[in-house]
Structures are given as structure tokens and as C-alpha cells.
Amino acid sequence: MKSFNNIAYLLLVVLGLCLFLFLDAKDITILYDNTYSVFMSKMSYSDILHITATDVHPPLYYWGLKAYSSIFGDSLFSFRIFSTLGVLAILISGCIPIRKLFGDKVAISFILLIILFPITQYLATEIRMYSWTMFFVLSCALSAYYVFLEGKTIHWILFLLSGILSAYLHNYGLLSVLGIYFLLLIAFIYKKKNIRNIVFCALAFSVAYLPWLLQLITQMESVSEEYWIKSLAKNDLFLHIYYLYSPKEIWQPFTLFSKTQMVISLVLLMSVQLLLTLIAFASWIKSRSKDIYIAAFSFLTFIIPILIGAVLSIVYTPILVPRFMTCSLALFALSLAVVLAKVYELKTARWLFYSFWFLLSIDASVRVYSNLSYYKQTEVAYIELRDFVSKEDSVPEFVVNDFSYHVMPRLQLIVPRGEYTLLLEEDSLDIRPFCLREIKKKYLELDRFILVHQQREAVQNDFRCFLHSLSERYVVTDSLYATDIYLYKLKKLKTELDVLNY
Structure with missing residues (x-):
């Protein structure tokens, strides 16, 4: 059996x-x-x-x-x-x-x-x-359960180490470990067991996590001003309940x-x-x-x-x-x-x-x-993207605005052959770990390039204004929309005659 x-x-x-x-x-x-x-x-x-x-x-x-x-x-x-x-x-x-x-x-x-x-x-x-x-x-x-039942040294060591690793993997790993410590402490007190080892592990855990705790406090202060996570709404309650069972990506x-x-x-x-x-x-x-x-x-x-x-x-x-x-x-x-x-x-x-x-x-x-x-x-959309880019005679030059730059690193993996440029207003932008060539918008003088844009409602107006500002110097020769990515092939209008002929 x-x-x-x-x-x-x-x-x-x-x-x-x-x-x-x-x-x-x-x-x-x-x-x-x-x-x-x-x-x-x-x-x-x-x-x-x-x-x-x-x-x-x-x-x-x-x-x-x-x-x-x-x-x-x-x-x-x-x-x-x-x-x-x-x-x-x-x-x-x-x-x-x-x-x-x-x-x-x-x-x-x-x-x-x-x-x-x-x-x-x-x-x-x-x-x-x-x-x-x-x-x-x-x-x-x-x-923790082994510790509660047997209390062997190896179990205490595994308890401490796995907790530290959880905390250094994700902040919610930290919160989970805090919950485990809390419940284990309650169980020990209820059973009138000696809590000395729990206190020791808690102190050792605190010392091990202290370097990152200081960073976490700084992060919390920064995200309180501006963060990508939206405030909780009534619909979020149902979303969190069914998320684990959803038959599709939400x-x-x-x-x-x-x-x-x-x-x-x-x-x-x-x-x-x-x-x-x-x-x-x-x-x-x-x-x-x-x-x-x-x-x-x-x-x-x-x-x-x-x-x-x-x-x-x-x-x-x-x-x-x-x-x-x-x-x-x-x-x-x-x-x-x-x-x-x-x-x-x-x-x-x-x-x-x-x-x-x-x-x-x-x-x-x-x-x-x-x-x-x-x-x-x-897969079909990515094939369309690659075919669209492959029509270029030379190495394609991709250009993206600073308000849509998140889409460019994705494009680097989808279409790895190309030059990738980030347009900035004035100040430099910390986009690590991504690697993009940075130029200021006012210095954009490329003869031809592919303008990249992501379908996000928050930046649509900014993009339309920018695209309109380019119409005096560039003409759109082709475009493509695949997944959530827009690509516009732009060619520079070199003379007034070119503009009239177009």
C-alpha cells in the first residue's frame, strides 16, 4: 500500500x-x-x-x-x-x-x-x-508547526531561515512571516511553553532584515506620494475573492x-x-x-x-x-x-x-x-509586429515618449533587432534596469523612425498632441496596432516641395 x-x-x-x-x-x-x-x-x-x-x-x-x-x-x-x-x-x-x-x-x-x-x-x-x-x-x-510539536534545533533553524528568505523575496512574504510569528507565539503561550527561542528567532530575524527594513521605510514614504496601485474600491472585494479561481487572466x-x-x-x-x-x-x-x-x-x-x-x-x-x-x-x-x-x-x-x-x-x-x-x-500579433518592422531596409530606429517608455523594453524582446530611443522633455529619467538611448525631444532630427506608443487611456491626449506637433516635419507612411502596441512609421519632410507633393 x-x-x-x-x-x-x-x-x-x-x-x-x-x-x-x-x-x-x-x-x-x-x-x-x-x-x-x-x-x-x-x-x-x-x-x-x-x-x-x-x-x-x-x-x-x-x-x-x-x-x-x-x-x-x-x-x-x-x-x-x-x-x-x-x-x-x-x-x-x-x-x-x-x-x-x-x-x-x-x-x-x-x-x-x-x-x-x-x-x-x-x-x-x-x-x-x-x-x-x-x-x-x-x-x-x-x-513553525514542527517547532510547536517537537522543538528540535533543526526546525528552529529552518523556521528562522525560511522566514528571512520569504521576507527578502516579497514584502507580503514579510507580512506572512510576521503573521506566523504572531500565531506561533499565541500557541506557545496557550500551551504554557517557553517562548525564549521564539524571542531569539524574532531578534535574529530583525537583525537579518534590518538593512532592508530601512529601505522599506524609505519606499513606503515615497509610494505614499505617488504609486501605481489604485485605491481600493467596492468592486475590489469581489475581485480579490474570485482572483484565485478566475478562469482567465483578470x-x-x-x-x-x-x-x-x-x-x-x-x-x-x-x-x-x-x-x-x-x-x-x-x-x-x-x-x-x-x-x-x-x-x-x-x-x-x-x-x-x-x-x-x-x-x-x-x-x-x-x-x-x-x-x-x-x-x-x-x-x-x-x-x-x-x-x-x-x-x-x-x-x-x-x-x-x-x-x-x-x-x-x-x-x-x-x-x-x-x-x-x-x-x-x-503570437499572431507578434508576427505582425516583426513583419511590419522587417520591411525596413536598414536597422529600424524605434522612438518612444517618456510617458510611454514602459512599452519599449517589451518591444526590445519582441523585436530584438533595432535601435531604441527615449525622448525626454528636459530632465533625465531613471529607467533602470532598461537600456535606452536618451535624447531631448527638441533635438529629434532623425530622417525616418518608428514611433512607439502604448494603448493607455491616461496618456492618449499627450500622445495625440505630440503626434500633431510632428506633422509639420514628418509624415506617417504606415502604421500598425498589435496587442496594446501602436507603431507609426514616420518620414521626414525635407523641403516645402516635399510637403506640397505629399
């Missing part, structure tokens, strides 16, 4: 890994956040430290990505595999420590949840730090299904999940099972950083977006896995157990299909 279980675990992990590697291979989209990570990996280790000191994310992920890419190459596929490895580490955690602590039913449910949650497809393909943050937050929480248009269809299906799925949770908790309360504490504490560990982020977003400055919830997502999966394992034991509710897995599988399948459709559309 044990041999059979081992084979089942292996098959599940291989199944999940194959799915995510398949999506990695198919995902050719180049979004801004991915581009930022790619260019950061090309910086030196010291430059990464200096750049992140003015950014909102700690440096550890970019250091890891740089070290990884120096060995395995810098293709988009290779970069995405680095994120998939973080998900793989989470799946292996389900096979070993979670299985040892909570048994096969919880472990199998946990692994299936990680594979089937639609958001995991994002974590495995996005060239960002979320999958690795989720792994180390999970490791910190599991180490920013993509509704093409395969309507918003109403999505809402109905997700309400059904989450209602079944809620009912399962209520049934499990009712059974635990009736039997006075200790499993209720495992499920509750796991969920609290997941929700604490989100609540802190929400409160700070309301009273100070917006710092919460849905994807930040993924930093502690594995603890939500663990809590739900404990619930599912309990419901499976109740024969009268087993039909609800199977209904949940059926609905979640459908949701995950739709997300896969939605992603593949989007990847195909994007």
Missing part, C-alpha cells in the same frame, strides 16, 4: 510539472513585469541591490534569477521554468513534510489543489517572485465566455467550498478534534498579510493588489486540504466532496484553454 501511495504521489507531481512546463513552452507573451525581471537579471548583483533599493520589491528573487540564468540561459522558456521550479518545490512539500505531518488524504488534496487552482498557472509561467515566495512562506509555517477581455457565465460558475464553486468548510467545522466541533486548529491557523496565516495590506491601503496608501495574495496561497490550500480530507471521511457528504473536485477541474481546464487561446492571439 505504501508503494502504491508513493507511485500516486510521483504521478501527481509529474502530471503537474508536465502541465506547467507545457504552459511555459506555449507562453510567448511579453508583459511589462516579465520584461522587468528579464532586464534585472542582466544587471550586476550590486546594481540589482541599488535598483531594488528604490523599487518596491526586495532583491533576493532577482539575484536568484541572475544566478539561474547564468547557468541555464536567458530564453523566456528558461526564465519561466525558474518560476515553475518554485511550484515544483511546493508540490514536493506536499509529498514529504505535509504528508508526514497530516497524512495521505491531506497531502493528496493539497497537491491536487496546487495543481488545479487556476492561479497556479499564472505562478508557474510569470517571471516573478510569487511562486518562490509562496514556497518559503509555506516552509516557514511548516517549520485583465483579459471576455471572449470565450461572458462575465455573467463566469460569475455564476464561480459562485457555484465557492458556495460548494463554503458548504464543505461548514460541514467539516461542524464535525470537528462535535468531536472536539484538534484538526480544527490546523485548518483555522493555516487559513489565518493566509489571510493575515492580506488584512494588513487592506488596512494599510485604506488608512495610509494603496499597497494591495490581487496577485500579492499568492505569497501565502499555499497556506490557504493547506487549510482547504484539511477540510476536504475531513469531508471525505463523512459518507453522507462525500458527493459534495466529488462535486467540488469536478467543478475545480472544469475551472482549471477552462483556464488552460483560455491561456492557450490568448497565447495564440499574441
Whole structure:
């Protein structure tokens, strides 16, 4: 039986890994956040430290990505595999420590949840730090539980180190670790255990994080004045609730299904999940099972950083977006896995157990299909972009305004053959880690170039005014719109006769 279980675990992990590697291979989209990570990996280790000191994310992920890419190459596929490895580490955690602590039913449910949650497809393909943050937050929480049960030195060391790594990967990793420390302290006090080691770990953690804490305080002061995250609105509550289950990327248009269809299906799925949770908790309360504490504490560990982020977003400055919830997502999966394992034991509710897995599988399948459709559309658009540029006889000169410069690094990866110029008003602009040639708008004297623009409502008026200002000296000979990128081929009007002839 044990041999059979081992084979089942292996098959599940291989199944999940194959799915995510398949999506990695198919995902050719180049979004801004991915581009930022790619260019950061090309910086030196010291430059990464200096750049992140003015950014909102700690440096550890970019250091890891740089070290990884120096060995395995810098293709988009290779970069995405680095994120998939973080998900793989989470799946292996389900096979070993979670299985040892909570048994096969919880472990199998946990692994299936990680594979089937639609958001995991994002974590495995996005060239960002979320999958690795989720792994180390999970490791910190599991180490904390081992500390509570056994208190061995190795567990304390793992608890401290995984917490430090979580904090240096993402700020919400820090908030998650603070929640774990808080809950562990409460558990120790409740059981009247000696809290000396917790205090020591907290002090060691504070010392290790102090260098970045000073940078974080500076960042918080700067983002309070101007930040890209929008203030929370009423609709954001629903967005944060369904984000983990969304059958498509939340920013993509509704093409395969309507918003109403999505809402109905997700309400059904989450209602079944809620009912399962209520049934499990009712059974635990009736039997006075200790499993209720495992499920509750796991969920609290997941929700604490989100609540802190929400409160700070309301009273100070917006710092919460849905994807930040993924930093502690594995603890939500663990809590739900404990619930599912309990419901499976109740024969009268087993039909609800199977209904949940059926609905979640459908949701995950739709997300896969939605992603593949989007990847195909994007591939066609990128081919159009490259064909549009390939018509140039010489090396194309791309020019972008300072208010749209975010689109240019993406174009550098889509069309790597070219010269890339940033137009400035007066002052120089810190665009690190990107590398663009900078000239002032008044010195723009190119004979021909391709003007690049991004479809963003906030800058449309500025762009129209700028394009109109060029009409006295340049004429648009061709244009293209693909994905969210506009390209305009401009040619200089050298004489009044040229203008009249045109």
C-alpha cells in the first residue's frame, strides 16, 4: 500500500510539472513585469541591490534569477521554468513534510489543489517572485508547526531561515512571516511553553532584515506620494475573492465566455467550498478534534498579510493588489486540504466532496484553454509586429515618449533587432534596469523612425498632441496596432516641395 501511495504521489507531481512546463513552452507573451525581471537579471548583483533599493520589491528573487540564468540561459522558456521550479518545490512539500505531518488524504488534496487552482498557472509561467515566495512562506509555517510539536534545533533553524528568505523575496512574504510569528507565539503561550527561542528567532530575524527594513521605510514614504496601485474600491472585494479561481487572466477581455457565465460558475464553486468548510467545522466541533486548529491557523496565516495590506491601503496608501495574495496561497490550500480530507471521511457528504473536485477541474481546464487561446492571439500579433518592422531596409530606429517608455523594453524582446530611443522633455529619467538611448525631444532630427506608443487611456491626449506637433516635419507612411502596441512609421519632410507633393 505504501508503494502504491508513493507511485500516486510521483504521478501527481509529474502530471503537474508536465502541465506547467507545457504552459511555459506555449507562453510567448511579453508583459511589462516579465520584461522587468528579464532586464534585472542582466544587471550586476550590486546594481540589482541599488535598483531594488528604490523599487518596491526586495532583491533576493532577482539575484536568484541572475544566478539561474547564468547557468541555464536567458530564453523566456528558461526564465519561466525558474518560476515553475518554485511550484515544483511546493508540490514536493506536499509529498514529504505535509504528508508526514497530516497524512495521505491531506497531502493528496493539497497537491491536487496546487495543481488545479487556476492561479497556479499564472505562478508557474510569470517571471516573478510569487511562486518562490509562496514556497518559503509555506516552509516557514511548516517549520513553525514542527517547532510547536517537537522543538528540535533543526526546525528552529529552518523556521528562522525560511522566514528571512520569504521576507527578502516579497514584502507580503514579510507580512506572512510576521503573521506566523504572531500565531506561533499565541500557541506557545496557550500551551504554557517557553517562548525564549521564539524571542531569539524574532531578534535574529530583525537583525537579518534590518538593512532592508530601512529601505522599506524609505519606499513606503515615497509610494505614499505617488504609486501605481489604485485605491481600493467596492468592486475590489469581489475581485480579490474570485482572483484565485478566475478562469482567465483578470485583465483579459471576455471572449470565450461572458462575465455573467463566469460569475455564476464561480459562485457555484465557492458556495460548494463554503458548504464543505461548514460541514467539516461542524464535525470537528462535535468531536472536539484538534484538526480544527490546523485548518483555522493555516487559513489565518493566509489571510493575515492580506488584512494588513487592506488596512494599510485604506488608512495610509494603496499597497494591495490581487496577485500579492499568492505569497501565502499555499497556506490557504493547506487549510482547504484539511477540510476536504475531513469531508471525505463523512459518507453522507462525500458527493459534495466529488462535486467540488469536478467543478475545480472544469475551472482549471477552462483556464488552460483560455491561456492557450490568448497565447495564440499574441503570437499572431507578434508576427505582425516583426513583419511590419522587417520591411525596413536598414536597422529600424524605434522612438518612444517618456510617458510611454514602459512599452519599449517589451518591444526590445519582441523585436530584438533595432535601435531604441527615449525622448525626454528636459530632465533625465531613471529607467533602470532598461537600456535606452536618451535624447531631448527638441533635438529629434532623425530622417525616418518608428514611433512607439502604448494603448493607455491616461496618456492618449499627450500622445495625440505630440503626434500633431510632428506633422509639420514628418509624415506617417504606415502604421500598425498589435496587442496594446501602436507603431507609426514616420518620414521626414525635407523641403516645402516635399510637403506640397505629399
